[in-house]
Amino acid sequence: MTLAGAPARRRPLSPAWRRAGTTARDPRLALVCLTYTVLQLLLAAPGRSLAWDESIYFSQVDPRAPAAFFSAPRSRGVTLLGAPVALFTSDPLAIRVFLAVLSGLALFGAFAVWRRLVGGGTAALAALLFGTLWVSLEYGAQMMPNLWVAFGAVAAAGFLLLAVREGPRGRYLLGLALSVGWPTLVRAPDGVWLALPLLAAVVLVPSWRSVRPAAAIAAGLAAGLAEWVAEAYARFGGIGQRLYDSSVIEGGMGLSWNVGNALRSADGPLLCRPCDVGYPPALDTAWWLALPVLAVAGLVVAHRTGRTASAVLPVVCAVALSVPYLFLIPYAAPRFLLPAYALLALPVAGLLTRGVRAVRLRPTGWRLAAAALACALLVGHWAVQLRLLDRQIVSARGTVDHYQALAEAVGRAGVRPPCLLAGWTQPIAYDARCASSVTSYLDTDASVPSPADVLRAARHETVAVLVDPGSPPPAYARGWQRRPLSGKGLGAGWAVYVPRGR
Structure with missing residues (x-):
C-alpha cells in the first residue's frame, strides 16, 4: 500500500518546512493557548464545585475524604490530574485554575508538534478551531478523560509523521511513546483505538515501515495499559471480567447506530443517557455537520499540494477514535468526540490557510467575496459556541x-x-x-x-x-x-x- 504524498523515510525537511515549523519566535500558537486558558478562567472555572464523575476521580487522591467506588470502565490516569492539587487543598476553585492552566499548556504542546509539519500558522489555527469549541472550553478545567485523550492523540499523530519524515530520532520516538501512553492511561479503550491506526500506518505504508516507531507505539500502549491490567486482576477477576463488567455498566457494548444520539447531544446535555431529547436547532449543530465535510475538503487540498500524509493520518485516527462512541455504545455525551474534533481541526486549518494564501496571491473579486463569507461564518460560529458554553455553564x-x-x-x-x-x-x-x-x-x-x-x-x-x-x-x-x-x-x-x- 502506498500513501500518496507520503514522504520517504529519513528525508530531511526542506528549508521552507524548517522556516515554517521550527521558529521559536512565532507567537501565534502561544497566544491561542493563552486565550484558551483565559477564557476558561473567566467563563468556565469560577463558582463550580466538582461534578459527579469528577468527585469520583478526585476522591481517589484526596486525603480529606473517603475514596468513592471506582467502577470497571474508569482508568486511574485521570486521578493524576488532580493529585498535585490534592496535596494542598480540596478547594474546587484551586482545582479549576490548575487544570485550566495545565490544559492550556497541553494544547500548546500537542499542536506545537505540528509546526514542523504544517507550519506555525496552520498549527495555531487548528488549535484555535479546537480550543474555541464550547465543549473544549467546558472540559478544559475539569477532571475528565476525553480532552486529555485528544491532546495525546494530536501529539501522537504528529510525532509519528516526524519520525517517518526525518527518521526515527530518539526525541520523536520518546514523544510518540508518551503520546500513546498518556491517552491509554487516562482512558484505556481509547488508547487502544488510537494505537491501532498508528500501527497500521507503520505497517501498511511502505516508506514508513520501521521497527522503531512501531516499537515506540507498542511500548507506549503497554505502559499505559499496565495499571489497568493489574487492577483488572486485583479487583475484577481478570481482563475478560473487567471488560464484561465495563460492557454491563456502559449499557451493553455491541453494534449500535449511535450517530443520531451524538447529534442530539452536540449542544448538550452533557450526558444523554437515555438519549430521549430532540434534535437541537440547526444553527447550534451546523458546525458539527460541517466538520467532516470541511475535513474531506482539507484532504483534497492537502493531496493537491503534496501534503497528503499530514492530513490523512489525523483523519484516520479521528475516525478510529470515533468508532466506539458512534457505533458500539447506546448513549452519547458531547465530550466523547473531543479527540476527533482535535484531529479534524488539522486538515480544516490546512484548508483555511490554503484559502488565505490563494487570496493573497491572486485577490480576485470572487476570492475576496469567498474570504469575507468565510470570515463571517467563522465569527458566527464562535458566537454560537460562546452562547452554548454559557448555557451549559449555567446548567452545570x-x-x-x-x-x-x-x-x-x-x-x-x-x-x-x-x-x-x-x-x-x-x-x-x-x-x-x-x-x-x-x-x-x-x-x-x-x-x-x-x-x-x-x-x-x-x-x-x-x-x-x-x-x-x-x-x-x-x-x-x-x-x-x-x-x-x-x-x-x-x-x-x-x-x-x-x-x-x-
Whole structure:
C-alpha cells in the first residue's frame, strides 16, 4: 500500500518546512493557548464545585475524604490530574485554575508538534478551531478523560509523521511513546483505538515501515495499559471480567447506530443517557455537520499540494477514535468526540490557510467575496459556541450547586465524618466528606456496600440514607428516624434516614 504524498523515510525537511515549523519566535500558537486558558478562567472555572464523575476521580487522591467506588470502565490516569492539587487543598476553585492552566499548556504542546509539519500558522489555527469549541472550553478545567485523550492523540499523530519524515530520532520516538501512553492511561479503550491506526500506518505504508516507531507505539500502549491490567486482576477477576463488567455498566457494548444520539447531544446535555431529547436547532449543530465535510475538503487540498500524509493520518485516527462512541455504545455525551474534533481541526486549518494564501496571491473579486463569507461564518460560529458554553455553564452550576446544598443540609442534619451516606449519593457524599454507597445498576460491584454492609457500618460510624422527594426509604431503613432536609436551593421532601438513637 502506498500513501500518496507520503514522504520517504529519513528525508530531511526542506528549508521552507524548517522556516515554517521550527521558529521559536512565532507567537501565534502561544497566544491561542493563552486565550484558551483565559477564557476558561473567566467563563468556565469560577463558582463550580466538582461534578459527579469528577468527585469520583478526585476522591481517589484526596486525603480529606473517603475514596468513592471506582467502577470497571474508569482508568486511574485521570486521578493524576488532580493529585498535585490534592496535596494542598480540596478547594474546587484551586482545582479549576490548575487544570485550566495545565490544559492550556497541553494544547500548546500537542499542536506545537505540528509546526514542523504544517507550519506555525496552520498549527495555531487548528488549535484555535479546537480550543474555541464550547465543549473544549467546558472540559478544559475539569477532571475528565476525553480532552486529555485528544491532546495525546494530536501529539501522537504528529510525532509519528516526524519520525517517518526525518527518521526515527530518539526525541520523536520518546514523544510518540508518551503520546500513546498518556491517552491509554487516562482512558484505556481509547488508547487502544488510537494505537491501532498508528500501527497500521507503520505497517501498511511502505516508506514508513520501521521497527522503531512501531516499537515506540507498542511500548507506549503497554505502559499505559499496565495499571489497568493489574487492577483488572486485583479487583475484577481478570481482563475478560473487567471488560464484561465495563460492557454491563456502559449499557451493553455491541453494534449500535449511535450517530443520531451524538447529534442530539452536540449542544448538550452533557450526558444523554437515555438519549430521549430532540434534535437541537440547526444553527447550534451546523458546525458539527460541517466538520467532516470541511475535513474531506482539507484532504483534497492537502493531496493537491503534496501534503497528503499530514492530513490523512489525523483523519484516520479521528475516525478510529470515533468508532466506539458512534457505533458500539447506546448513549452519547458531547465530550466523547473531543479527540476527533482535535484531529479534524488539522486538515480544516490546512484548508483555511490554503484559502488565505490563494487570496493573497491572486485577490480576485470572487476570492475576496469567498474570504469575507468565510470570515463571517467563522465569527458566527464562535458566537454560537460562546452562547452554548454559557448555557451549559449555567446548567452545570445549577446541578453542582444543588449537590452542594444537599451536602450542607446533610451535615446540618447531624451526618458528619466519619460517615456513610447510602443511596444514589455521589458526589453529595463527597461534598459531605462521607463514604458513598452506590445503589444503581450502573455501578454494581461486590465492593459497593450492600444493605448488610450499611447496617454493619452503623455500629461504629454515622450512617444515613438520602431519600429524594416522593421516594420511600429502602426496606432496611424503614424503621429509622426520618430527618427532613432544608436549606437554600432545596425543594421540599428531601430527607435522610438515620438509625434510631444515633
